[in-house]
């Protein structure tokens with residue numbers, strides 16, 4: 001019987017166990033450059049089967065929050081090298097989540113103070129995190145986006161491929177394409193944000209086109225066996241909505257089935273919230289989604305996330321439904337989560353007042369077991 005502690009292959013990436021660190025934005029990379037503190041944070045968690053870094057914008061246009069690390073400055077690549085070297089020295093495996101926020105941004109973060117871009121000129125609403133004129137972190141309403149011109153889309157697709165190449169140059173074992181949580185790819189997928197009338201909008205086939213073009217460009221650049229994608233069929237994150245999520249995502253994974261990807265990462269329910277949250281006219285069937293992917297020839301690992309604990313994660317893997325499980329908050333507070341699961345040790349509780357921004361407090365100061373012994 002397969003357990004969480006058995007090795008598993010994510011395409012070309014071999015994991016020592018099936019306990020994955022989920023991507024977690026922490027806003028601790030001023031000027032979008034990864035730093036020594038970031039390296040220490042990921043190194044502490046290197047015993048995970050796989051680390052997926054926080055979202056990493058592929059361009060400044062794709063940046064939506066202050067102090068998140070990017071992949072578009074030479075200094076950032078050097079900074080990420082510190083991270084990947086530190087993790088690899090501990091025998092860990094790490095991929096970065098390549099990201100374009102689309103409409104979830106603010107003009108102060110955009111090149112030349114431009115409007116953010118999106119499939120359609122429909123504001124996200126909600127707030128983002130910026131550095132104000134006094135140099136202080138502050139929350140601000142997201143800025144109204146403009147619709148991408150048809151002639152611009154190929155360039156944005158190419159930006160993801162360039163970001164993936166930069167990730168490999170920085171020493172990552174691969175990338176996760178951020179296709180979830182109401183960001184650009186999710187905005188194209190879902191009818192609440194995509195009301196285009198060209199080949200990227202309207203029908204489900206048209207609305208998945210951008211996601212597939214990004215997947216194909218990234219896979220061509222670095223090899224499909226090093227490419228995963230994160231999806232969140234029914235999340236309400238960033239006010240994203242879809243009237244027929246099952247139909248959209250069944251079609252998407254059916255198309256992904258022939259692309260030999262490393263892994264498919266699925267957020268079940270509302271990201272960081274209610275696992276039973278759903279959109280559309282019926283509860284979302286995640287087992288159906290996986291079955292369609294496999295029937296379409298999909299061999300990528302099936303990675304599940306959102307609200308799992310050790311017991312439910314063990315059930316998901318032992319049943320054969322999931323190949324691995326991603327943990328967010330538990331990895332924030334427990335750098336040695338794998339050992340704690342293996343030894344049934346108690347778990348540190350995460351402090352949500354230090355999730356975003358700041359320094360070592362609530363970031364690299366959570367104690368490991370040996371520190372407590």
Ligand SMILES: C=C(C(=O)O)c1ccccc1
Nearest residue numbers: 025055065180181237271
């Ligand atoms: C990258 C994020 C996501 O995927 O939701 C994110 C961004 C800001 C805060 C929390 C999470």
